Amino acid sequence: MGDLFGFGGAFGGRQQRKSAPRRGSDLRFDLNIPFEEAAFGTERTIEVERLEQCGECKGAGGSGEETCYQCKGSGVTGKTQRTPFGIFSTQTTCGKCGGSGRAIRNPCKKCGGLGIVRARKKIKVKIPAGIDNGNHLRLGGEGNSGAKGGPAGDLFVVVFVEPHKLFKRDGVDIFTEMPISFSEAALGTKLDVPTLDGAATVKIPPGTQSGTIFRLKGKGIRQLRGNGYGDLYAKVIVETPRGMSRKQRELFEEIKKEENMREERKRFF
Ligand SMILES: [Zn+2]
């Protein structure tokens, strides 16, 4: 209703309050970090463009503050309008002082009287170990400075974790796959499994089936809150040999003779 008849400025004083010192807006910065840095924590220097308090006038906007001559300090200007509905007296926020009722005689040349200027700022960001894709860090007071001496907003750093060649992550647990050969699966072996801090030896027992998952306790990612670690799950994939040599073929033929796979399959029916 207010908007319909142009009463916006007269009601509630919302626009007037807007021109008082107000908090600066929040900022968002998207940061990509490698998988390992998310796991172990890191420190980055980011550069953000933001509004900062003008150094020239210290945020005051200039010198010689006085009562606004246009609105005589009321912060609003009124006018009377004749409309088909009758005579309306409408008030709008004073354009000269922005509703504050105060004006500056000598506006600062650097900021044009706003008290804030656009600036590029380098900020050091400490990224804790265990941060996950899409998590954000809130840096209080590092957002845009407020107008007319208002407090600064916050800076939100949204972290995006780059995928890893070997590992997939789900919370604090990580997953990897290890190819092993037929004979290794059949006879058993010791495998060097990559972890976030070097290789770990895993004993593969004889007769290991493809798809078997080995759990390496505590070899996952550090909890963001807390001191615990997730686990590493390593899944063995038995690779069927391809392009065998004549010798290999002969050996497999030998094995085949010894196998009782036909009998095993019969049990299914
Ligand atoms: Zn200034």
Ligand SMILES: [Zn+2]
């Ligand atoms: Zn005014």
